[in-house]
Amino acid sequence: MNAIQETNFQFPGQTGFYRGKVRDVYSFPDKLIMIASDRISAFDVVLPRPIPYKGQVLNQTAAYFLRATADIVPNWLLDTPDPNVSVGLKCEPYAVEMVVRGYLAGHAWRQYRDGHRTLCGVALPEGLRENDRLPQPIITPSTKAHEGHDEDISREEILSQGIVREEEYVQLENYALALFSRGTAMAAERGLILVDTKYEFGSIDGKVYLIDEVHTPDSSRYFYADTYDTNLQANQPQKQLSKEFVREWLIANGFQGKTGQVVPAMSDEWVQQISARYIELFETVTGQSFQPADPATDPQLRIEANVGKSLAV
Incomplete structure (x- = not known):
């Protein structure tokens, strides 16, 4: 599976870029495009390996609840043109x-x-x-x-x-x-x-x-x-x-984000376990069946194409 460590796009009309712990944020005059990567953080540290589908889970869970609460307060979300992408209003x-x-x-x-x-x-x-x-x-x-x-x-x-x-x-x-x-x-x-x-x-x-x-x-x-x-x-x-199970694993392996501590190595098996737990989180919280993005398609190419279509509208 092609996990998304980071993105480095240059979209037409883009005016800025910011990389957070998990999201890559592209700025435009009146909107933002947030790409949820598969990075995972704990203790304010980004762990060395991305988690397949973690970004999709986060993006789609957030979109689910934004839409379910839009009658209470207007929100920034305009579109989700890709499983990992949200497009929305640029607010102060x-x-x-x-x-x-x-x-x-x-x-x-x-x-x-x-x-x-x-x-x-x-x-x-x-x-x-x-x-x-x-x-x-x-x-x-x-x-x-x-x-x-x-x-x-x-x-x-x-x-x-x-x-x-x-x-x-x-x-x-x-x-x-x-x-x-x-x-x-x-x-x-x-x-x-x-x-x-x-x-x-x-x-x-x-x-x-x-x-x-x-x-x-x-x-x-x-x-x-x-x-x-x-x-x-x-x-x-x-x-x-929650993702508390990841913190517990880090603590058990001697890491709490303190100076001098080294993030433990993450095996392929452990990475897949985290991925499965995130999918379970999505399905439990939303009551929906998780539909993974096509693993045969390069996610970078897919995201770039889908964002391009959204910007062209």
Whole structure:
């Protein structure tokens, strides 16, 4: 299978290019073309081998949820001319991510465990356990870092620093909570619990749009509903639907992204296992059967041709 490590196209009318950890982003005067590569990252490090179909899974999952939430908030997506490609409106992004949490897990739990009872300005009650459901979903914003890690920030700090105007920020809050409610309902239909997720927004001429990806396993944490109560009462880890299994493998092989550590070698068998798990993630979250892009076609040629057709319209 021809996995996509990176792309280096020069499309007609292209005005810029940016390579993220996973996506290659091509800029045009009024639109963006995002190509989801098969790169995979963990601990803020891109791993040495691409994962076949991982980009297709990510792109198609994001498109599925963008279309399923378009009645709540307008979003950037215009077209998906290729399994790995999304074409959308070029928005001016807000410099914050709206992180919504329904459960005390991950970063929120680590802060709580260490004695903090306020997260991003939001007060948390005493007596909570790891993975407990919160009394109601909370928003714990983070700054959008161009380099390094995003950082927690409170609503009050966002407004006092003028990062987002209050009127707009209230709109972002309302959209984020409505999206989380829809995501929670959609997850429940699939036997899943949407634990936490992040949303990114942008604007065009003062109108707010949802941008980037939505409710994908790369941007969200899911628990399996059928084992949640049993594991919680037994104080056992929750069965998750995410790429956590990749992080666990790296940790078991002595890598956590720390200085001096070397990424372990990835065997062909392990790469195929990751690919199969990502396909499983897609089918579980969306309820759709995964249809892999034609493995007999060079994906670079396929993508270039499909993007070219889209631009010509």
